[in-house]
Amino acid sequence: MFNYRTNLGQAEFENPIFTASGCAGSGKELSQFFNLTELGAVVTKSIMLKPRSGRATPRMAETPSGMLNSIGLQGPGIDQFLETDIPWLREQGATIVVSIAGESTEDYAVLARKLRAVPGLAALEVNISCPNVENRGQVFACHPATARAAIEAVRRNIGGELPIIAKLTPDVTSIVEIAQEVVAAGADAIALINTVLGMVIDTTTMRPKLAGKTGGLSGPAIRPIAVRAIYQVHEALPQVRILGMGGVSSGLDAFELILAGASAVSVGTATFGNPTAVIKIKEELKNELIEHGFDSLREAVGYAHRSEGNLI
Secondary structure (H helix, E strand, O other): OOEOOEEEOOEEEOOOEEEOOOOOOOOOOHHHOOOHHHOOEEEOOOEOOOOEOOOOOOOEEEEOOEEEEOOOOOEOOHHHHHHHHHHHHHHHOOOEEEEEOOOOHHHHHHHHHHHHOOOOEEEEEEEOOOEEHHHOOEEHHHOHHHHHHHHHHHHHHHOOOOOEEEEOOOOOOOHHHHHHHHHHOOOOEEEEOOOEEEEOEEOOOOEEOOOOOEEEEEOHHHHHHHHHHHHHHHHHOOOOEEEEEOOOOOHHHHHHHHHHOOOEEEEOOHHHHOOOHHHHHHHHHHHHHHHOOOOEHHHHOOHHHOOHHHOO
């Protein structure tokens, strides 16, 4: 019997396929197409302290093998989220990973305190790929000190029960250095990668296509970047679990991330073209693992790092 279970920190999951934060809200749209219990977990859109309307439009643009978005973390704010979204997800029987984002270290601390006593959460994804208003708008995850401070604030306020998954940006000189800092600060796992900063100019109008000028690039174009980042971090921190993401649109794509060192995989942009992509990828990945001779998912995690003499 094939064992598809996995873990991120102390949290156990029935299978390794999750939604990606920001691509499925809190799962209501996807629930029209399949039962959310079929997923390893629903990772919610990153929630902030206060309601946000997001950036001006246009805020999405197609690119070769991907898309650019500049949504601006639009959302209802933590209080309404706790009142409506979490109870709904619990009713569906979903495994819940809440993603949070903040503009300051104190934001992360307050969000953690509000979530500490909420029942039914499997883990907390801490999206630190956001501008830090206390530090001239620099992105938390781009600097070791600010990345560490944000995770420390969450760990102090969430307690030791709920696993913390630190979500990092690839737009840094050394992803390993940032990963080491957040683990030292109390992160139990790492999410790799967030979108890559990009820009598109309309050659007809000769102006940027996005109102916010720059945006996050996602889709198949960034998968090699995700594979590289996952491989490097797993090599440096082999005991730390990784939630991999970035351009996954098939089971074979997910298999590549697993071989690089991911213990679970989030699927995002692929769901815009096919709302059932996560289910298709879950089945395809399982078939790939079995066809390659693995008896469990865990056997395949980081397999690309093994020497020739240790291959099965």
